[in-house]
Amino acid sequence: MGERMTPRLTIAIPTVNRAGLLGRAIESALAQTSPDIEIIVSDNGSTDETPAVIERYAGRGLRTFRHPSTMPAAKHGQFLIEQAHGEFFVGLSDDDFLEPEFAAEVLALFDRHPELSFVHTGCAVHYEDCQVPAVVGPAVETGASFLAAHYAGRREVCWCACVTCVRDLLELGPQPEDCIIGDMFYWTKLAFRGPVGCIPRVLSHYVLLRSQNDNMSHGTPPVVWARESRLLATEVIEASRRAGADTDYLSRLQTDCRRHIGRSTANQFVWTRLRGASRAQAWNWIAGCLPYLSWNPTVLSRLVAALVLPRETLRRLLLSGAARLAGARGTRET
Numbered sequence: 001m002g003e004r005m006t007p008r009l010t011i012a013i014p015t016v017n018r019a020g021l022l023g024r025a026i027e028s029a030l031a032q033t034s035p036d037i038e039i040i041v042s043d044n045g046s047t048d049e050t051p052a053v054i055e056r057y058a059g060r061g062l063r064t065f066r067h068p069s070t071m072p073a074a075k076h077g078q079f080l081i082e083q084a085h086g087e088f089f090v091g092l093s094d095d096d097f098l099e100p101e102f103a104a105e106v107l108a109l110f111d112r113h114p115e116l117s118f119v120h121t122g123c124a125v126h127y128e129d130c131q132v133p134a135v136v137g138p139a140v141e142t143g144a145s146f147l148a149a150h151y152a153g154r155r156e157v158c159w160c161a162c163v164t165c166v167r168d169l170l171e172l173g174p175q176p177e178d179c180i181i182g183d184m185f186y187w188t189k190l191a192f193r194g195p196v197g198c199i200p201r202v203l204s205h206y207v208l209l210r211s212q213n214d215n216m217s218h219g220t221p222p223v224v225w226a227r228e229s230r231l232l233a234t235e236v237i238e239a240s241r242r243a244g245a246d247t248d249y250l251s252r253l254q255t256d257c258r259r260h261i262g263r264s265t266a267n268q269f270v271w272t273r274l275r276g277a278s279r280a281q282a283w284n285w286i287a288g289c290l291p292y293l294s295w296n297p298t299v300l301s302r303l304v305a306a307l308v309l310p311r312e313t314l315r316r317l318l319l320s321g322a323a324r325l326a327g328a329r330g331t332r333e334t
Contacts, residue, residue, distance in 0.1 A: 008036035009103050010086035014076050015094035019049040028097035034104040038085055045070035078174040089166045095207045096160040102203040106163045109197050113140055117194035121203040123161040127322035128209055133329050136200045143191030147236055151256040158206035159183040180220050180228055188236050219275045222268040222285050226292035229264050233257035262294030269306035282307050
């Protein structure tokens with residue numbers, strides 16, 4: 001990998017109790033073709049074999065940290081940002097991984113367009129054995145265009161595919177400890193700082209669903225998710241208004257935000273059921289979520305499935321839908 005006093009990209013890997021997966025994330029960071037990187041691995045109080053996994057990489061140039069107890073995810077994320085020596089930062093969850101060219105291609109795009117607020121790459125979203133290519137945008141677009149496209153469902157950005165300036169992250173300050181949608185907390189603000197860059201190739205892998213289904217956000221009650229989604233959307237709308245967006249843009253953005261919140265909330269019913277919530281719990285959440293739901297066929301079908309179907313049937317239905325979506329979007333080069 002080579003050592004530099006000032007690396008350009010910090011790849012930060014937070015981990016807790018995923019000894020069986022952590023090695024893949026570390027190996028993907030070590031395999032980067034660019035020498036201008038540093039790798040941080042921070043064990044957030046694991047009680048499994050994670051320390052032994054990290055020890056296997058002693059002497060490979062990693063900077064490692066071990067915390068005696070598990071701190072909130074937002075606090076751990078801020079710790080990693082503050083430890084970064086690089087100009088740029090990417091957070092790589094311990095169950096996700098990168099393609100070898102990730103760092104080189106992202107840094108090259110920043111070199112061509114230093115005005116970019118952040119860069120995201122194509123990403124394969126994993127539903128067990130099925131990989132769905134995320135929806136990407138042009139090489140460079142305005143922050144307003146990116147935000148409008150995101151809420152309209154035409155951009156999908158995963159945390160492990162998003163590279164930001166460390167300086168900007170530090171200026172924005174820590175996300176609230178009760179913030180669940182941490183990646184959106186940052187990039188919905190960063191998009192107002194300059195244009196957004198994109199590399200359409202699949203250069204990262206986000207594991208959305210595994211057999212264990214221990215994705216942290218999947219355990220968030222839908223009403224909590226809905227409230228935070230609306231808060232973020234409201235902040236984007238108000239910031240767009242202050243930035244001088246015209247009436248037509250704001251009207252479309254408000255409509256798309258409502259639809260996005262409805263879809264996202266319905267999805268959260270599915271995820272919490274797959275995480276272990278009972279049908280009775282899901283029914284109890286409905287009343288609190290009514291103000292956030294948009295009543296269209298997509299939302300209704302997902303809600304009905306989450307409220308009525310047995311968990312294994314719901315899982316099979318989700319995987320079948322992911323397979324159809326993967327086929328519709330085609331296979332991108334990895």
